Amino acid sequence: xxxxIVIGAGIAGIAVAVRLAVKGYAVTVLEANDYPGGxxxxxxxxxxxxxxxxxxxxxxILVDALFELAGRNPRDDFNYRRLEIACRYYYEDGTVLDAHxxxxxxxxxxxxxxxxxxxxxxxxxxxxxxxxxxxxxxFLERSLHRLGNLFKWDVLKALLHLPKLNxxxxxxxxxxxxxxxxxxxxxxxxxxxxxxxxxxxxPAVLNLIPHLENGxxxxxxxxxxxxxxxxxxxxxxxxxxxxxxxxxxxxxxxQNGRATGVQVGEEQYSxxxxxxxxxxVPTYRKLMPxxxxxxxxLQHERSSSALIFYWGIDRTFPQLDVHNxxxxxxxxxxxxxxxxxxxxxxxxxxxxxxxSKMESKDAxxxxxxxxxxxxxxxxxxxxxxxxxxxxxxxxxxxxxxxxGEQVARHIVCEEILDPRKIESKTSSFQxxxxxxxxxxxxxxxxxxxNFSGKVKGLYFCGGSVHPGGGIPxxxxxxxxxxxxxxxx
Ligand code: FAD
Numbered sequence: 001x002x003x004x005i006v007i008g009a010g011i012a013g014i015a016v017a018v019r020l021a022v023k024g025y026a027v028t029v030l031e032a033n034d035y036p037g038g039x040x041x042x043x044x045x046x047x048x049x050x051x052x053x054x055x056x057x058x059x060x061i062l063v064d065a066l067f068e069l070a071g072r073n074p075r076d077d078f079n080y081r082r083l084e085i086a087c088r089y090y091y092e093d094g095t096v097l098d099a100h101x102x103x104x105x106x107x108x109x110x111x112x113x114x115x116x117x118x119x120x121x122x123x124x125x126x127x128x129x130x131x132x133x134x135x136x137x138x139f140l141e142r143s144l145h146r147l148g149n150l151f152k153w154d155v156l157k158a159l160l161h162l163p164k165l166n167x168x169x170x171x172x173x174x175x176x177x178x179x180x181x182x183x184x185x186x187x188x189x190x191x192x193x194x195x196x197x198x199x200x201x202x203p204a205v206l207n208l209i210p211h212l213e214n215g216x217x218x219x220x221x222x223x224x225x226x227x228x229x230x231x232x233x234x235x236x237x238x239x240x241x242x243x244x245x246x247x248x249x250x251x252x253x254x255q256n257g258r259a260t261g262v263q264v265g266e267e268q269y270s271x272x273x274x275x276x277x278x279x280x281v282p283t284y285r286k287l288m289p290x291x292x293x294x295x296x297x298l299q300h301e302r303s304s305s306a307l308i309f310y311w312g313i314d315r316t317f318p319q320l321d322v323h324n325x326x327x328x329x330x331x332x333x334x335x336x337x338x339x340x341x342x343x344x345x346x347x348x349x350x351x352x353x354x355x356s357k358m359e360s361k362d363a364x365x366x367x368x369x370x371x372x373x374x375x376x377x378x379x380x381x382x383x384x385x386x387x388x389x390x391x392x393x394x395x396x397x398x399x400x401x402x403x404g405e406q407v408a409r410h411i412v413c414e415e416i417l418d419p420r421k422i423e424s425k426t427s428s429f430q431x432x433x434x435x436x437x438x439x440x441x442x443x444x445x446x447x448x449x450n451f452s453g454k455v456k457g458l459y460f461c462g463g464s465v466h467p468g469g470g471i472p473x474x475x476x477x478x479x480x481x482x483x484x485x486x487x488x
Contacts, residue, residue, distance in 0.1 A: 001024065002024070002025050003025065003026045003027075003273075004020045004027045004273045004275065004485075005029075005261065005262050006020075006029040006030070006277060007276045007277055007287070008029075008030075008038065008276070008277030008278045008427075009037065009277070010038030010040070010426065010463075011039075011040050011229065011232070011462075011471055011474045011475065012477050013038075013275070013462065014036060014037075014233055016481050016482060018066045018069070018232060018236045019479065019481075020273075020275075021070075021240055021241050022069050023485070023487065024487070024488030025273070027240075028244065029236075029243045031243060031245050031246075032249075033246070034245045036229055036233050038277075038425075038426045039053035039054065039426055039463075040054055040225060040229045041053070041229065042225075045413055045415060046412070046413045047364040048312040048369045048413065049359075049363075050355070050369050050371050051224050051225035051353075054470075055225060055371060057225060058216060058471070059472040060080050062472055063232070066232060070235060070239055072238075077231045078222075078231035080219040080220060080221045080222060081222070081358070082217045083220055083322055084100065084101050084102075086217075086218040086323065087323040087325055088320070088321040088324045090326045090327065091186075092327065092328075095114070095183060097113045097187070101214070106121060114184060115181075116179070116180075116184055120178070121184075123178070124178055124179060125215065127207065128207055128211035128214070128215065129211045129215050130161075131207060131208035131211070132215075134154075134164065134165060135208060139467060140467045140473065141476060142480065143449060143466065144444060144445060144449070144467075145466070165204075165205045166204035166205060166207070167203060167204070167441055168441075169204040170200060171188075171192050171199040171202050172200045173204065174204035174207055175189055188210060189331060190325065190349070191210050192206060194209050195434045195438050195468055196304040196433045196435075196438075196469065197304075197438040201339075202438050202439050203438070203443075206438060220322065220355075223359065224359055228471070248264065249262045249278070249287060252276070253268065253270075254455060257454070257455060258456045258457050259452075259455050259456070259457045260457070262274060271457075273458075273459065273485055273486075276458070276462075277460075278427050278462075279462070280297070280448045280460060280465050282429060283460065292454075294448065296446070297446055300436045301339075301436065302429060302430050302432035302435070302436060303434035303435060303437045304339070304376065304378070305376050305378045305418075305431040305433055306375055306417070307373070307374050307376045307387065307418050307419075308371060309370075309373075309415075309416055310369070310370070310415040310416070310417070311369075311372060312363065312367065312369060312370075312412045312413040313369070314367055314410050315367065315368070317354075317403065320354055321354075322353065322355070322358055323351070324351070324352040324353075324354075326350040326352070328347045328348055330347065334347070338375055338376065338377050344387060347398070348374040348391070348394065349374065349375070350372060350395055351371075351374070353370075353371040354371075356368050372395060376418075376419065378430030378431055379418075379419035379420050384420055387418075388416060388418060396408045418431070419432075433463075435464030447464075448466065449466055450465055450477055451481075459484065461481045462474055462477060465477060466480070
């Protein structure tokens with residue numbers, strides 16, 4: 001049986017392990033932490049439970065596919081519910097708007113709250129679906145770096161419909177042109193943050209992202225987001241995958257142009273193939289320091305990072321839903337602060353996720369678990385302790401003003417995640433959430449391929465390589481890798 005080593009038990013590492021085991025490989029996953037999941041893990045404290053990283057679950061079919069591939073019924077071990085409201089939006093002028101899963105209710109709410117005709121929203125969502133359908137086969141589901149993939153029918157189809165992809169416009173410019181109302185423009189600009197990018201420079205083809213949430217749906221896994229990690233680890237173990245925790249790989253062993261194994265401390269593991277789920281930058285810099293790295297790829301601008309306060313709240317807030325956004329008044333200035341040299345904006349957009357509204361055991365009775373996040377730049381040596389203190393104050397002031405309650409008084413415990421900690425916990429370069437940013441039309445081509453063109457038997461999966469970050473794309477990266485590796 002050929003042997004595969006996977007470096008890292010992030011979601012893509014676990015998914016690739018499942019796929020390679022089904023393909024007939026003997027798979028060992030070496031994970032530096034003493035738990036699996038990387039960003040997709042959890043925090044427990046004082047009777048509260050929070051998902052540590054991702055909170056929005058889209059494209060659940062990609063998780064189901066792993067069970068089905070192994071001949072199992074996903075519903076035996078993993079379940080999820082579609083959210084009736086994808087997100088509740090709060091604006092500074094007092095407007096509160098629900099993005100309903102039902103497009104008719106969503107459009108009716110947009111018409112009632114913003115005075116924008118329902119047709120405008122319907123047309124925008126249809127355009128998002130069309131962009132997704134035209135591009136998924138090219139940019140998401142296959143390697144962009146294999147010549148043969150360029151001569152497929154869907155590439156020709158996309159070329160025939162090129163104007164519909166709006167390649168020369170930015171997300172914001174397109175949203176302005178089509179939606180006009182500033183609140184609706186801000187709502188749709190926000191989808192740039194779903195891959196850590198800037199709507200004022202990211203290409204308008206990314207206006208396909210709302211289709212994932214509104215068309216395919218926003219879901220909540222039973223047991224919280226961490227249930228995705230847990231159920232897939234169980235599936236992998238059932239298939240014979242061996243997980244070793246507390247094992248930090250220090251080197252990829254290269255011999256005669258081939259990856260032949262990895263080094264962990266004093267120990268060597270030999271393998272026929274090696275798949276790195278570690279961020280691509282430290283994979284080259286730390287695990288292959290003497291190998292000529294693809295500098296242009298590694299120096300590509302990174303996606304944004306996040307500052308998160310996990311707050312235990314001693315009462316419930318009925319005015320909040322599962323996902324809530326409190327927009328800033330000046331979105332452009334906020335993104336200038338994240339991607340430019342302006343420093344953090346004084347009025348950041350705040351995201352609050354309350355999983356205890358779906359899973360009552362995530363908080364003690366009568367209480368709530370708030371995951372409170374703002375987007376921030378990656379770690380470049382800023383004074384994060386000062387930023388945390390200042391941001392906590394700003395967030396509490398804004399929430400108190402909008403919710404009409406002294407929020408600080410209700411916080412009974414707090415945990416914090418900042419870009420430094422994201423990097424130390426997962427090896428994500430600069431603590432970026434989604435690998436490289438998508439702030440230019442060429443970004444997709446600057447992501448590292450899922451294979452090494454120079455080292456045989458070396459593959460890459462996860463949010464820092466093609467097709468990009470976020471759970472669905474990480475799962476697709478694992479699929480692309482498994483389709484590339486030789487049959488066992
Ligand atoms: P990672 O999660 O990055 O894990 C990599 C693993 O490799 C880690 O466990 C690490 O310890 C291990 N590792 C690294 N180096 C070594 C080594 N040398 N030896 C052994 N092990 C090693 N996505 C969504 O879809 N929806 C969301 O709502 C969402 N929100 C997010 C919010 C936050 C705060 C964060 C941080 C991310 C969010 N994302 C979201 C993005 C999503 O979490 C990531 O894209 C995805 O989880 C990355 O998975 P990965 O497979 O690349 O591995």
